[in-house]
Structures are given as structure tokens and as C-alpha cells.
Amino acid sequence: MPAYIDHRARRHDIILAAIRLFAQEGYQSVTFAMLSAHTGVARTVLYRYFRDKRQIFNSAIVELLSRIVKKHTEIVHSETSAAGRLSKICTAVVVMLFDNRQFLCVIIDYVMSMKRAGYDMSRRIKKLTFGIKRVIHTLLLLGVRQGEFRRGIDADAVTDILYAQFESTVMRLAITDDAVQSDVLDRIDEILKGIGA
Secondary structure (H helix, E strand, O other): OOOOOOHHHHHHHHHHHHHHHHHHHOOOOOOHHHHHHHHOOOHHHHHHHOOOHHHHHHHHHHHHHHHHHHHHHHHHOOOOOHHHHHHHHHHHHHHHHHHOHHHHHHHHHHHHHHHHOOOOOHHHHHHHHHHHHHHHHHHHHHHHHOOOEOOOOOHHHHHHHHHHHHHHHHHHHHHHOOOOHHHHHHHHHHHHHHOEO
């Protein structure tokens, strides 16, 4: 009797192993043969799940984003105040960025190489980041309605300011390597205190 293979679990395991390999070696250096060796899956079998290295890499990015979305969904649907939920979501994003700093470097390198090759990555980046911006914006408006944040705040501007903290953190983690998690969280906390009612 042939062994049952859970293809969804196998695909997930391949993606997790690929994230580690991309983080160690960088996107350009990783080959399909390396992915096969690192994941413990024969190249022919690997081709059943993914057509090329780029598809595995894109799936790795989606995997990280889905972790964020899952965490955000839990927070958004909690019984905490809007301000409390917003603070928790910002904290979850910052923690995820610090936990995945090596992979972030690979993502930035990948985006830059695609840009050099003439691809417009801005639309794709906006699509991938739209969800977090929408959640922040929605919680800001809810907080204003519930009296947790000052009336008259510009929710669009505050959303951009909070998101800029994430972008700054990514760049500092990837380029200067001088980001300190507690400092980033303190800055976000000051922004939230500054708009409090």
C-alpha cells in the first residue's frame, strides 16, 4: 500500500526550508539544485510543486505575509480597545521584522535586482502592503469614534507615519544593522500617545 503524502504540508515544509536557505545565501546565489538539497526533496519532485526558484521565493514571501495576516486577524477581532489593538498590531509587525531580518535583506536585494532588470515593483509592493495600511487606518478611525484618539486627526497621515516606522525599520535592519527593537516600539508608542484623546 503506497504511503499517503500530505502535499499541502510538504509544500509548506519546502517553503519554510527555502526561507532559511534564501536568508543564508541570498536570492541570486540559490539554485534549484541547492533548494532540492536543502529541502530534502528530489528536483523532479520539487518541480511538481514549483516551476522555478522565483515561484518558491514568492511563496516564501506570501508565507511570511500570511503569518502577519493571521496574527493581525486575531488581534483585530479581539475585545481590546481600538488603541490597544493598534498598539498590538504595530508590535506584531515590528517583532516579525526583527525575527526575519536576514530574509528581509534577501527581499530587498530581490526587489532591487528586479528593478534593475526593468520591472516596476511598486504596484506589487503596494498590493502586498495594502492590508496592513487598511487595518491601521480602520483602527485609527474606530479609535476616534470611540474617543480613544483625538477628533480631527488625519488618519491618512498617521497611517503613513506609522507605516514609515516599519519601512525605516526594514531599511535599518537590512542596510545599517543598527535598529533596536525596543527603540522602534518606543517611537511607535510615542506616536500613539501623541494622538490620544
